[in-house]
Amino acid sequence: MTARRSLIRRAAAVAAAATAAVVLAACGGNDSSTGHDGHDRTASPSAPASAKGEQNAADVAFAKGMIPHHRQAVEMAELAETRAQSAEVKKLAAEIKKAQDPEIKTLSGWLTSWGEDVPKEDESAEHGGHSMSGMMTPEEMDKLEKSSGKAFGTAFMEMMIKHHEGAIEMAKTEQSDGAYQPAKDMAGDIIASQSAEIERMNKLLGTS
Known part of the structure; x- marks a missing residue:
């Protein structure tokens, strides 16, 4: 058991x-x-x-528009290195180039990360079928390239004021319509720095 x-x-x-x-x-x-x-x-x-979803169409338009816009400003600034007579104009041109070159790289990086095409080097004022505000025509650029000394300095500043005003207009549109915060922050920097440069150029031209 x-x-x-x-x-x-x-x-x-x-x-x-x-x-x-x-x-x-x-x-x-x-x-x-x-x-x-x-x-x-x-x-x-x-x-x-x-x-994704951090940027909208306004952010893409801002980056695609500002890249060729900045490239032209840098091209103008490079002309000043050899053609300007005034030390003040040369200094201003160097500062413009120093500020806008890195922004071109940043804007290009954003577009690449968003899966968008970066504007080609030869992209002109007719970008996207619309003239960008403040862009110089090929004729104006040719005239600037052929000038030198004091005449160059005057033409450079008059054109750059117009160019900066166009960039500020684009930046204000980004601030009001954009969604991507880094782009809106850059737009704010562009408005502040280029407004100050416009004031500076107007003083050098004796018009303010």
């Missing part, structure tokens, strides 16, 4: 252990699968969603 009870107890224990092992394996597998799947579902789609 004792032997029989012992045998029954042993069999029951083995069965209980086997059942527990099955339950644990099932739970463990289910938890692992659910946890892994849950992680995949939440992490993967959210990454591109957070990378």
Whole structure:
């Protein structure tokens, strides 16, 4: 009788252990699968969603417009290095180039990260089928390139004032219509710095 009870107890224990092992394996597998799947579902789609949707059409238009606009300002500033007579004009031109070169790189980086095309080097004032405010015509650029000395300084500042006014107009549009905060911040910097440069050039021209 004792032997029989012992045998029954042993069999029951083995069965209980086997059942527990099955339950644990099932739970463990289910938890692992659910946890892994849950992680995949939440992490993967959210990454591109957070990378996108930060910019809108106004931000793209701002970047695509400001790149060729800045490039022309840099081209004008480079002419001043050899053609300007005034030290003040040369200094101003160097500051314009120093400020706008990095902005071109930043704007290009944004467009690339957004999956947008960066304007080509030869993109002109007719960018996107619309004349950009303040851009010099090829004739004006040719006239500037052929001038030197005091005449160059006067032409350079008169043209750059017009050019800056156009950039400020574009920057104000970005501030009111854009969604991408870094672009709106850059627009604010452009408005502040170029407004100050316009005032400076007007004083040098003796018109303020």
